[in-house]
Amino acid sequence: MELKDKxxxxxxxxxxxxxxxxxxxxxxxxxxxxxxxxxxxxxxxxNYPLGQYTDDTQLTLVLAETYIANxxxxxxxxxxxxxxxxAKGEIIGPGLSCTDAVRNLQSGKKWTExxxxxxxxxxxxAMRASPVGLWNYDNLEQLKKDAIAQSHITxxxxxxxxxxxxxxxAVAYNLRHQAIDPEELSESVSELVKDVxxxxxxxLARLPDWLKKDEQVAVLEISCAGWLTPPRWIxxxxxxxxxxxxxxxxxxxxxxxxxxxxxxxxxxxxxxxxTTSAIAGAISGAFNGKNAxxxxxxEELYQRDLIENTALRLYQAGHADF
Numbered sequence: 001m002e003l004k005d006k007x008x009x010x011x012x013x014x015x016x017x018x019x020x021x022x023x024x025x026x027x028x029x030x031x032x033x034x035x036x037x038x039x040x041x042x043x044x045x046x047n048y049p050l051g052q053y054t055d056d057t058q059l060t061l062v063l064a065e066t067y068i069a070n071x072x073x074x075x076x077x078x079x080x081x082x083x084x085x086x087a088k089g090e091i092i093g094p095g096l097s098c099t100d101a102v103r104n105l106q107s108g109k110k111w112t113e114x115x116x117x118x119x120x121x122x123x124x125x126a127m128r129a130s131p132v133g134l135w136n137y138d139n140l141e142q143l144k145k146d147a148i149a150q151s152h153i154t155x156x157x158x159x160x161x162x163x164x165x166x167x168x169x170a171v172a173y174n175l176r177h178q179a180i181d182p183e184e185l186s187e188s189v190s191e192l193v194k195d196v197x198x199x200x201x202x203x204l205a206r207l208p209d210w211l212k213k214d215e216q217v218a219v220l221e222i223s224c225a226g227w228l229t230p231p232r233w234i235x236x237x238x239x240x241x242x243x244x245x246x247x248x249x250x251x252x253x254x255x256x257x258x259x260x261x262x263x264x265x266x267x268x269x270x271x272x273x274x275t276t277s278a279i280a281g282a283i284s285g286a287f288n289g290k291n292a293x294x295x296x297x298x299e300e301l302y303q304r305d306l307i308e309n310t311a312l313r314l315y316q317a318g319h320a321d322f
Contacts, residue, residue, distance in 0.1 A: 004315050005289035006175050009259075010130050011064065011311035012304075013285020015057040016297050017263050017277035022054050022093070028235040029219075029270030039264050042300055051302040054093040056278040058085060059128035061310050063150060067135045068310075068317045073146040079111040079153050093274070095124045095239065101154040115156040121226075123244040125151035126163035127275045130282040133171030135318055143168050144192060159226065162197035163241035166204060167279055169193075170249060174287035180256040183208045189249070199226065203242055210250055219269055222246045236271030244272060248280035252287075259284045259292040 023043035024032050032038065042051045062085060066078040085091050086102040097116035104114040116122075129147055136143035147164040155161065169192045173185050190204040203225050210218040224230045226242030237243045247269050255261040259281070266280040267273050285293065298304055 001178070001289050003175065003319070004312070005291065006286050007134055007315040008290035008308060008311045009285030009288055009292060010134055010171055010282050011060065011285070011307055011314070012290055012293055012298065012301070013259065013263075013281035013283075014060050014130055014278045015053045015281075015301055015304075015307050016285075016293055017266070017279070017281025018053040018056040018274050019051050019301055020263060020297070021267055021273035021275070021277035022052060024267065024270075025093070025272060025274050026236070027270055027273070029268050030235055032270055032273065033268045038267060039260050039294065039297075041296060048092075049302045051297075051300045051304075052092070053302060053307075054274050055091055055095070055098070055124075056127045056275050057307070058091060059098070059124070060130060060278075060282075061307065063128050064131040064134075064310050064314045067131055068313050071317055073132070073135070073149060075111050075149050075153060078150055079105055079114065082153065095122050097122050098124045098154045105153075111153045115152050115154045118157050120155065121157040121159040121163075121241050122155065122239050123160075123163060123241040123272065123275050123279075125155040125160045126167045126241050126245050127278055129164040129167040130171045130279075130286070131314060132164070133168035133286065134175070134314060136168070137172040137175040140169065140172065140192060143172055144196070148196065157241075158197040159200050160241050162193045162200040163245045165193050165196055166200070166245050166249070167283070170252075170283050171286040174283060177287070180253070180287065182211060182253040182256075185253065186249075200242055203246060204249070207246070207249055207253060211253055218250065219247070222250060223269070223271075233271070237269050237273075237276050239272045239275065244276055245279065247276050248283055251280055252283045256284075256287060259288050260294060 147168045151161040151164040186207040194201040251265040262284040
């Protein structure tokens with residue numbers, strides 16, 4: 001498969017997963033499982049076009065634009081683009097930590113000081129990290145630096161940074177490989193994360209064991225991963241970064257050759273499904289490419305041309321032979 005197709009699959013896969021999940025955000029998995037033909041098309045969100053994506057895709061595109069404009073990650077540029085998105089009132093469904101960080105930037109704080117501190121480990125930095133993996137798919141040390149830096153602007157918690165590294169490194173792994181070895185991928189991601197957050201690394205290393213368990217047991221354990229005490233919420237994945245990233249990787253590893261099944265299972269886990277499915281879609285798209293995404297979902301995706309063009313320009317910026 002051509003690398004270009006994997007770039008397209010990653011960015012479009014993120015947007016498709018996001019748009020499929022957006023109407024069901026915060027719904028329990030049992031509710032989503034009861035929806036007929038879940039993957040046949042998008043559900044309408046009031047006051048938005050059909051196939052509308054949210055901040056997950058918006059921030060992914062903004063991060064891609066930083067790479068396109070600078071031919072590298074430039075933190076000041078990315079921070080300015082984030083602030084501009086909020087200033088224009090275009091952001092859709094943003095998380096609290098990202099919003100607080102942007103307010104800090106707008107008040108004059110430097111990007112090194114703007115992000116939410118330790119203890120606020122949401123998934124906002126992980127959900128947008130796929131362009132880091134695309135740009136640095138063959139340079140894991142730079143990938144780690146970029147993933148941490150882009151996270152720091154909004155999320156300074158080590159778990160949030162580790163989640164961004166994990167998503168980016170999974171995307172990079174899938175670009176480099178034509179077949180998936182679950183143990184090898186899990187070990188690769190876990191090792192890269194180890195010196196960022198050891199606890200997160202240990203959870204990532206458990207993925208092969210979860211693949212051997214009953215699905216209900218595995219999903220329940222993943223939903224509780226990283227919590228000091230089990231969450232009160234059941235039948236859903238919270239915006240906490242550890243279960244968010246784990247559920248996307250888990251469902252990809254269960255069906256590495258099937259984009260539709262990976263995203264469907266992630267939706268059916270419930271909770272913060274626009275984000276979990278955006279991550280699962282990006283990871284699966286990075287391996288399977290654009291052609292694995294159902295054509296109807298591409299056709300009905302809001303601003304599909306803009307999203308596709310961004311992915312192509314990101315590829316072009318890094319490849320002189322485009």
